[in-house]
Structures are given as structure tokens and as C-alpha cells.
Amino acid sequence: MAPSTVKTATGILSLLHLASAAAVPSHLESARADCASVPAASKYPTWSQLPLQTTLPDPFLPLAYTTTDNAGGSANFAQDVMTGKGKNRIQTPEEWYSCRQPEIIQMLQEYQYGYYPDHSLETVKATRSGNTVNIEVTAGGKTGRFSATLSLPSGASSAKPAPVVINIGGMNNQPYLRAGIAIVGFDYTRVASDSNAKTGAFFDIYSGRDIGSLAAWAWGFHRTLDALNATVPEIDPNRVGVTGCSRLGKGALAAGLLDKRITLTMPMSSGVQGLGPYRYHGLSGQDETLENSKQGAPWWSDNTLGTFMNHAENLPYDAHTIAAALAPRALVIDQGTGDQFTNSKGIAVIVYPAAKAVYEFLGVGNKIAMSVRSGGHCDMSGFDSVLPFVTHILQNATLTKNYDDLGTYGSPMKTAFPWATAVPKAN
């Protein structure tokens, strides 16, 4: 069931739901009134109010029951929280979609991405000239402009529109076009600079806000989709993948998270602030961490993430939480075994199975896939490796590949997510 169709228990709750909905961006859902309370922006617990969790946090435990205020003097609080013994865990898929999923999406904007702008206040104008779509977004009297480039598969028409993969940074288009999938790209540096300069179409409108470039690039994906929907009838706007590699894979993940129109999220070699775990970061080669990523490229995320430097194990979430919040929509994760930068092993043996436990709880275990391939960081072969899953999701092709095969990494490292032995039983 799509989260947007979840019904509240009573009419009164529905009214409260509508009333509180005004406070959040129009395309995101607010939590239901009987959910655990969610803090207002900038009133979230600080690192020192959160327990030190050396294993991946329990995705079923609401934030309100994760703070040390709930410890009640118990020395075992952190251990209980890590092992799925925390109080008031989410019990049903309905509760996940009504309460926990919107809470996670809000929490990630507070702690990591910065608050995504309210799309209902934006006007998008798009014009098409051949294979170029010019996009102009206006909000609050300010305008930002960028353009996207189309590659359409042969045979795509308004009568037979093709699914699309929106890509930043480049990919090998040919196998996708041959499969009947359109590829659309945009110059991400025109949307938001990959630097502290904070320039580009996004910051032409939203200058001065504490929003990282990952969320700004996500906005570029979303406004591109608006423009495709308005001007390119050869593309089906209801079958949409988003992808990019490395820092752009972190951006593609944010794009999938922050807009429920995205059917399939495809982060490639994404690393920390993508699907690389903050915990267990040293499992493969060069060690990308919260600290060195925040130091090297502070503009990717908001300032709040910086307050967790040297306290990453106090974060109440990890990469698996981000992945789980995409469900029931599809996710395929690509990592190369020769990639010494982005902790491929950690993503394969920890993040993927931990997120899959949530997908399975929700009854959509077949919507998440792990592509472990040979080759290095951002090797173009990754796009071939995920293609069977992409055609499965976007074109209903029969799945021909086993994406639970973690190759030389072997099997999941279950000690990293001990709560998974106590996943609530959905009725």
C-alpha cells in the first residue's frame, strides 16, 4: 500500500493530520497525530542527549524513545536500544508509514540534509527545444534557471512513453536506451556548486539557508521531473529512476528520499552521507568517515551534521535508516569490490541486510537489491550490473539476477544490527 493512502483511525485524527500537514513541505507527509512527538526544527536532541550506539540503531524505535531522558538511570539503556528492547517500538507497517517514515524524513533534514524548501511555494516553467529542456523555478520573488538534456530510446512516443533514469555526472547510456529507457541529465554544478560558494539555480532562490548541496542536487532532480512531466510526452513521469556516483550517488539517494514520485533510487559507489555507514566505516580500504567527509566537503550537508563530528556513534540513525525510509519504493545499491574509497563491504554486509529487514517487515523485500561487482569506484560496469533490476522495476521484466549474492563478502554481519532478531511481527 502506498503511504499516501494510509487512513487514520478516526475522523478527528484526520482533521489533526490535515492541520499539522501545513507545517511540512507539501510533497512530504506529516506524521499522524497519535504518533510519537517529533521535535520542531533546531529543537532536536544534541549528540550528548542521545545514547552511544556502537551497532546500527534500531529503525523501529521512534526518536522520542531514543534520548537519554528515557534512560531512567538504567546503565543498560543503550544496550536495550541497540538490541531492540527499547520501549514503544513501531509494531505494524501501517504505523511505520504513518509515523516512523515521516519522522525519519524530518529527522534526516534536521541532522543531515537541511530543510528542503516547500515546493508548493514554487512556480516551475519549462520549455523544450529539441533535446534540451529549459527549467525556470521562481519562489519568493527569486528565480533560478538550469537545463536538462534528453536521450530518448527509439520508439518512445506520447502513445508509448518510455520510463526514464535521471542521471547526474554521466553514465553509459547505450544499454539503457537499447532496453527502451530514456536517460535525462542535467549539469549539477548549475543547480548547486560542489563547493562552499553555494552558487547555482538552487541558491539563486534559497541563498542563506543552511541546506547542503546533496539536498540542492535532489531538488534539481525533482524540478527536472516536473519539467519532463510538462514538456516531454515521450517520457512516463510515473516510472522514474535517479542515479549518480560517489558524491552524486549521495545526491541521488537524497533525491529518492525526498520525493515520493521517484520509483527507483540507484546510488552508485555512494559512501558516507550516502549508503556508507557512519559506524563500521573501516571495513574496506581507505576510510571515509563522518569526520573526514565533513571536513573535506562541509557543503554537502547542513551545519548540524558537523556537531556530530567525533560523536558519530551518537547519531540516532545510520545509512540503513535512510535506505529503509525509501520503502515501499525500490532501491538498488551498486558497489565495486575494487573500490577502496566507499566501504563496499560495509554497505553489502551491514547496510543492505539491515535495510532489507525493514523492507521485509513491510512486505516488500523484493524491492531492495544489492549489486556487488568487480571493478573500482564509479566503474561504468556498475550501470550494467544494476540494469536487470532497473528493467524489472521500471518495465516489469522478469528478474534474472540474484541481488542477494554478496559475492566474496559472503553473508550479512548480523552482529552489526542485533535488533533484527526482534523485528516486530506484522499481523
Ligand SMILES: *[C@@H]1O[C@H](CO)[C@@H](O)[C@H](O)[C@H]1NC(C)=O
Ligand atoms: C504531472 O502533471 C500533472 C498535471 O499538473 C499532475 O497532475 C501529475 O501529478 C504530474 N505527475 C508527476 C509525476 O509529477
Ligand SMILES: *[C@@H]1O[C@H](CO)[C@@H](O)[C@H](O)[C@H]1NC(C)=O
Ligand atoms: C508484470 O509481469 C507479470 C508476469 O511476468 C504479469 O502477470 C503482470 O500482469 C505484469 N504487470 C504489468 C503491470 O504489466
